[in-house]
Amino acid sequence: MDYRQLSKEELQQIFDLQKKEYDNLVSQGYSVDIARGKPCNEQLDIAMPMLSAEGIENMPKSYRNYGMLDGIPELKKIFADMLGVDVKEVILGGSSSLNLMYDTIQRALQFGIMGSKPWNTAPIKFLCPVPGYDRHFAICEHFGIEMINVPMDEKGPNMDLVEQLVANDESIKGIWCVPKYSNPTGVTYADSVVERLATMTTKAADFRIFWDNAYVVHDLTDVSDHLANIMELCAKAGHADRVYQFASTSKVTLAGAGVSCIATSVNNVKDILSHLTMQTISYNKVWQYIHYLFLKDMDNVREIMKKQREIIKPKFDKLIKEFDDSFGDDSGIASWTNPNGGYFITLDVLDGCAKRVCQLCKTAGLTLTAAGAPFPYGRDVNDRTLRIAPTFTSDSDLDIATKILTCCVKYACVEKLLAE
Amino acid sequence: MDYRQLSKEELQQIFDLQKKEYDNLVSQGYSVDIARGKPCNEQLDIAMPMLSAEGIENMPKSYRNYGMLDGIPELKKIFADMLGVDVKEVILGGSSSLNLMYDTIQRALQFGIMGSKPWNTAPIKFLCPVPGYDRHFAICEHFGIEMINVPMDEKGPNMDLVEQLVANDESIKGIWCVPKYSNPTGVTYADSVVERLATMTTKAADFRIFWDNAYVVHDLTDVSDHLANIMELCAKAGHADRVYQFASTSKVTLAGAGVSCIATSVNNVKDILSHLTMQTISYNKVWQYIHYLFLKDMDNVREIMKKQREIIKPKFDKLIKEFDDSFGDDSGIASWTNPNGGYFITLDVLDGCAKRVCQLCKTAGLTLTAAGAPFPYGRDVNDRTLRIAPTFTSDSDLDIATKILTCCVKYACVEKLLAE
Numbered sequence: 001m002d003y004r005q006l007s008k009e010e011l012q013q014i015f016d017l018q019k020k021e022y023d024n025l026v027s028q029g030y031s032v033d034i035a036r037g038k039p040c041n042e043q044l045d046i047a048m049p050m051l052s053a054e055g056i057e058n059m060p061k062s063y064r065n066y067g068m069l070d071g072i073p074e075l076k077k078i079f080a081d082m083l084g085v086d087v088k089e090v091i092l093g094g095s096s097s098l099n100l101m102y103d104t105i106q107r108a109l110q111f112g113i114m115g116s117k118p119w120n121t122a123p124i125k126f127l128c129p130v131p132g133y134d135r136h137f138a139i140c141e142h143f144g145i146e147m148i149n150v151p152m153d154e155k156g157p158n159m160d161l162v163e164q165l166v167a168n169d170e171s172i173k174g175i176w177c178v179p180k181y182s183n184p185t186g187v188t189y190a191d192s193v194v195e196r197l198a199t200m201t202t203k204a205a206d207f208r209i210f211w212d213n214a215y216v217v218h219d220l221t222d223v224s225d226h227l228a229n230i231m232e233l234c235a236k237a238g239h240a241d242r243v244y245q246f247a248s249t250s251k252v253t254l255a256g257a258g259v260s261c262i263a264t265s266v267n268n269v270k271d272i273l274s275h276l277t278m279q280t281i282s283y284n285k286v287w288q289y290i291h292y293l294f295l296k297d298m299d300n301v302r303e304i305m306k307k308q309r310e311i312i313k314p315k316f317d318k319l320i321k322e323f324d325d326s327f328g329d330d331s332g333i334a335s336w337t338n339p340n341g342g343y344f345i346t347l348d349v350l351d352g353c354a355k356r357v358c359q360l361c362k363t364a365g366l367t368l369t370a371a372g373a374p375f376p377y378g379r380d381v382n383d384r385t386l387r388i389a390p391t392f393t394s395d396s397d398l399d400i401a402t403k404i405l406t407c408c409v410k411y412a413c414v415e416k417l418l419a420e
Numbered sequence: 421m422d423y424r425q426l427s428k429e430e431l432q433q434i435f436d437l438q439k440k441e442y443d444n445l446v447s448q449g450y451s452v453d454i455a456r457g458k459p460c461n462e463q464l465d466i467a468m469p470m471l472s473a474e475g476i477e478n479m480p481k482s483y484r485n486y487g488m489l490d491g492i493p494e495l496k497k498i499f500a501d502m503l504g505v506d507v508k509e510v511i512l513g514g515s516s517s518l519n520l521m522y523d524t525i526q527r528a529l530q531f532g533i534m535g536s537k538p539w540n541t542a543p544i545k546f547l548c549p550v551p552g553y554d555r556h557f558a559i560c561e562h563f564g565i566e567m568i569n570v571p572m573d574e575k576g577p578n579m580d581l582v583e584q585l586v587a588n589d590e591s592i593k594g595i596w597c598v599p600k601y602s603n604p605t606g607v608t609y610a611d612s613v614v615e616r617l618a619t620m621t622t623k624a625a626d627f628r629i630f631w632d633n634a635y636v637v638h639d640l641t642d643v644s645d646h647l648a649n650i651m652e653l654c655a656k657a658g659h660a661d662r663v664y665q666f667a668s669t670s671k672v673t674l675a676g677a678g679v680s681c682i683a684t685s686v687n688n689v690k691d692i693l694s695h696l697t698m699q700t701i702s703y704n705k706v707w708q709y710i711h712y713l714f715l716k717d718m719d720n721v722r723e724i725m726k727k728q729r730e731i732i733k734p735k736f737d738k739l740i741k742e743f744d745d746s747f748g749d750d751s752g753i754a755s756w757t758n759p760n761g762g763y764f765i766t767l768d769v770l771d772g773c774a775k776r777v778c779q780l781c782k783t784a785g786l787t788l789t790a791a792g793a794p795f796p797y798g799r800d801v802n803d804r805t806l807r808i809a810p811t812f813t814s815d816s817d818l819d820i821a822t823k824i825l826t827c828c829v830k831y832a833c834v835e836k837l838l839a840e
Contacts, residue, residue, distance in 0.1 A: 036486065044484040051706070053471045064464040065812075066456065066676045094514040095707075099700040106526060110540075110563070120530075120540060135701075142698040143530070256486045257706040278562040280519040281555075286471070286677035287515075287707060392485075 003350075003417060004332040011418050018411040022364065025404050030365035032401045037183070037343035038392040039255050042311045046304060047253040050294035063285040069277055070269070071261075072285050074292040079261045081298045082216055083245060084229045090263050091272060094283050097248035097260035101210060102139050104244055104262070107275050108173070108206070109143060114241070114271045116206035119173055127165060127175040129157035131346060131374030131385050133183040133212070136176040140376070147376035148172070152182065156189035159196045170203040174210055180227045181215035184346045184374050184387040186339025188225035198233035198242070211245040215342040217305045218251060220313050225340050231263070240265045249291060251343070252304060259291045315390040315398055319345055326406040333413035336388075345388040346374075347405075350413040354383045360408040366401055423770075423837060424752040431838050438831040442784065445824050450785035452821045457603070457763035458812040459675050462731045466724060467673040470714035483705040489697055490689070491681075492705050494712040499681045501718045502636055503665060504649045510683050511692060514703045517668035517680035521630060522559050524664055524682070527695050528593070528626070529563060534661070534691045536626035539593055547585060547595035549577035551766060551794030551805050553603040553632065556596040560796070567796035568592070572602065576609035579616045590623040594630055600647045601635035604766045604794050604807040606759025608645035618653035618662070631665040635762040637725045638671060640733050645760050651683070660685045669711060671763070672724060679711045735810040735818055739765055746826040753833035756808075765808040766794075767825075770833040774803045780828035786821055 003011070063072060070076070071092025080087045093100045109119040125146040128137060132152075140147050148165065150157045156179070166172050177197075179189040189197075197209060211230055219225070234242045243265070249258035262272070295301050320338050327334040333350045349357055354371035361368050369387040372378040393401060423431070483492060490496070491512025500507045513520045529539040545566040548557060552572075560567050568585065570577045576599070586592050597617070599609040609617075617629060631650060639645070654662045663685075669678035682692070715721050740758050747754040753770045769777055774791035781788050789807040792798040813821060 038485050041481050041484075044481070047484075048476075051473045051476050051710075053473065056468075056471050061461050061464070064461075064467075064674045064677060065458050066670075095704040096700040096702070102699040106530065109530065110526065135698075138698055142695070250486075254484045254706055256702040257484060257704045275562070278555075278558055279522040280516040282516070282676040284515040284677045284704070284707065286674055287704065290471075 001328065002330050002332045003413060006417070008418065011414050014410065015414045015418060018407055018414060021407050022360065022411050025364045025407060028365070030400050030404065032365060032393060032397045032404070033367040034389050034393055034398075034401050035367045035369045036392065037389045039251055039308075040311065040392050040394070043308050043391070044254060046307050047294065050253060050290060053290050053293065055293045056290065059286070059289045063289050066281045068285055069273060069280070069282050071283060072288045072292065075259060075288045075295070076261075078292065078295055078297060078301065079247060079263065082301065083213060083247060083263045085231055085245070085263045088266055089231070089269060090261055091269060091276075092283060092288055093260040093262065095248075095250070095257050095260065095287075097212070097214070097246045097250070098135055100260050100262050101136070101212065101246055103279075104210070104272070105139060105143060105145075105174075107272070108208075111275060113206040113208065114267065122171065124171050124173045125169065127157070127162060127172060128376050129175070129177065129182075130376070131184055131387070132176060133178055134369070134373040136210070136212070137376045149376060150175075152185055152187060154187055156182075156187060156193035159193055163196065163200045166200060166202040166204070166207060168203060172202075173204055173206060174208045176210050176212065178212045178214055179230070180213060180225060181218060181339055181342025183214065183342065184344035186337045186342050186344065186346070188227055188340070191226070191228045194228035194230050195233055198230055198239060199237040207242065209243045211243050213245055213247045214251075216247055217301055218308070218343070219305065219341045220309055220316060221340050231265070235265070241267050244268065249295070251308070252301065253291060253294065259288050312391045315393070315395070316345065318395075318398055319388065319390050319402055322402040322406060323347070326410070334409050343389060343391055345390065347386040347388050347409075348384050349386065349409050350416055351382045351384050353409075353412040353416050354380060354386055356412040356415070357386060357405075357408045360411055361404055364404045364408065366404040368405075421748065422750050422752045423833060426837070428838065431834050434830065435834045435838060438827055438834060441827050442780065442831050445784045445827060448785070450820050450824065452785060452813060452817045452824070453787040454809050454813055454818075454821050455787045455789045456812065457809045459671055459728075460731065460812050460814070463728050463811070464674060466727050467714065470673060470710060473710050473713065475713045476710065479706070479709045483709055486701045488705055489693060489700070489702050491703060492708045492712065495679060495708045495715070496681075498712065498715055498717060498721065499667060499683065502721065503633060503667060503683045505651055505665070505683045508686055509651070509689060510681055511689060511696070512703060512708055513680040513682065515668075515670070515677050515680065515707075517632070517634070517666045517670070518555055520680050520682050521556070521632065521666055523699075524630075524692070525559060525563060525565075525594075527692070528628075531695060533626045533628065534687065542591065544591050544593045545589065547577070547582060547592060548796050549595070549597065549602075550796070551604055551807070552596060553598055554789070554793040556630070556632070557796045569796060570595075572605055572607060574607055576602075576607060576613035579613055583616065583620045586620060586622040586624070586627060588623060592622075593624050593626060594628050596630050596632065598632045598634055599650070600633060600645060601638060601759055601762025603634065603762065604764035606757045606762050606764065606766070608647055608760070611646070611648045614648035614650050615653055618650055618659060619657040627662065629663045631663050633665055633667045634671075636667055637721055638728070638763070639725065639761045640729055640736060641760050651685070655685070661687050664688065669715070671728070672721065673711060673714065679708050732811045735813070735815070736765065738818055739808065739810050739822055742822040742826060743767070746830070754829050763809060763811055765810065767806040767808050767829075768804050769806065769829050770836055771802045771804050773829075773832040773836050774800060774806055776832040776835070777806060777825075777828045780831055781824055784824045784828065786824040788825075
């Protein structure tokens, strides 16, 4: 049923029904939160054996002392294998990859990169594929970095636009990418997109791709999406230093208590360490070793991620089935992604209705990510896109959430159509 | 025996003896390092039970997930008690307090403090009590912050000079202080010094005291030195926001794998968190809880520090006895501190001899902190001060170290006197 084809009378009938259902939902006093991409307790339980630190007696004693700024080789190896890079290209950090990204930008602002002029010395811009990750955009906004939207499609960011922009504007210093199971659309960048990112000509010599590979092993199906190796492609194209890659175990082991890493060219590693050595003596190598004991190797990481998937896949399935049942293929008021991995479903509603849906949901006790959040400055010009994070919620709460959400989408969209 | 009173012939005799002893030491091929204030393995063993995480099953499940940017209340309480501040005045960090200091300065450079002009917008200066901690000075040098030396005496920094400087120069934005068992002199600031730091008038409204309380519980005697509560005194003087206090458990539990904290006024906490929330989602709360389980409370922290002291006090005693035996009270070529706590002995040698001592030691296989390191830009204008870090070294290596060190001091100083 295409809602846009209905008569005002038919719409009014539907609206009255939805309004009644909505009022009933409001009266229940529900309180459910599907705003953030947080693991649920059952997922976190998987990593609890890590905390007994079995085998810790084999840890080299020096790991308990200062030093080894770039992290322990055992865990660097696992990250290198995970990201398809060399151990020499890895620096391990603390528990937060976001912190590494923030620090990387702050360093470039203050000091420049490899001798380039500090980014602070002139206004700079970042390209932001949209919809994207709100915390990336928040960093740019905080630093006063102007953000330029680049639309995403099913292959990744629009590369015609990216190429044209970076070739002609020296003030464009970076692009944010979540290349695999993108936040929030779930898109994995096509080979052609990765290839073009690696080979394109940039006016700024110190242009960098911020490659946030947050979901590199976070599959929701048996077959992992293929993502081309951007660091290899960049090196081949003579742009070896173009990429800062980030990853963490926050959604492999414990959220906010994992280990983060930056993977980048040996030249970039050297440049980063020359500043990092002023900032800290070392990150937590004991925690790194405890992670190594638990993660063991990439085969075991894949086993862990299989357990993760068994817990969260049904939640994605439940939501998507509910969307299918509620809206079908041709409602004209809602479309959604069915991602192969990552933590989010993107739900697009009728233009001009996303904020209204959020507001209605909130009144009914369902917290969504704020409408607009996946866009720079929180501005979704179409007021269309909602980011749904199903992982954290219990099964019973997810039932409530889908009930409220589908009701509110119909309510808001029919309300809009009635007003046109 | 005062070497300065000896005739050239007497000096030459001594020199020949020392030279012979020195050549013999060199021929042994020793390799000993007393350069850095690192705990030894026996000290680190004390914290190993922490890694079994006994009681972890009682940890609130939410600690395993994102959130709680300022840290967990259980460990904040221990730090608050340790530093004599309120829990509301504490933010827990990652494993490195140096990182918190670096970030605090970087934030002020980029954003200013509480709405003040970013420090980046004009040249700024820091006061540096000397001798002091090389990593503090390295941060300033890295950021291009001009450093002004302020001499330390047995009560702390020369406050006449400090007061005069901060009252008249708006570009002076900070002072580095290690107020208890100061690095490297071991001095604990007198009440009068702390009082004057709290009450003095500063031309810069956004002047801050960087109060690195690294050795707050690191006593080497039964009675802890008294240090006045600067945050209380500042509040009383109407300068509640003047102090950023730092501490960590790096030398209570594990070096580079402890938990750090910043303690400061509630206004400063709010200001810091407004930026920190862009930088990271949370620090490692699981590690914080594991620390809480092990540290328990301040009574237990004091028990832990007693065990630490039992291991390292004999090392300090050994060095000091050796200095006594080798130089006595009146040699005129060496004087040294006998600290009540902390990690260092300061050894002052005849002016113009510190670098030569370092070089001689190095050739004989003993690594010292570079001469000059305890001074901004590595410049000890008197070429006099050596920082000795006895904790890390084994007893047998410490014997070798003292043998080499005392020999090289005599060698270099007599050589100097002969050349005069």
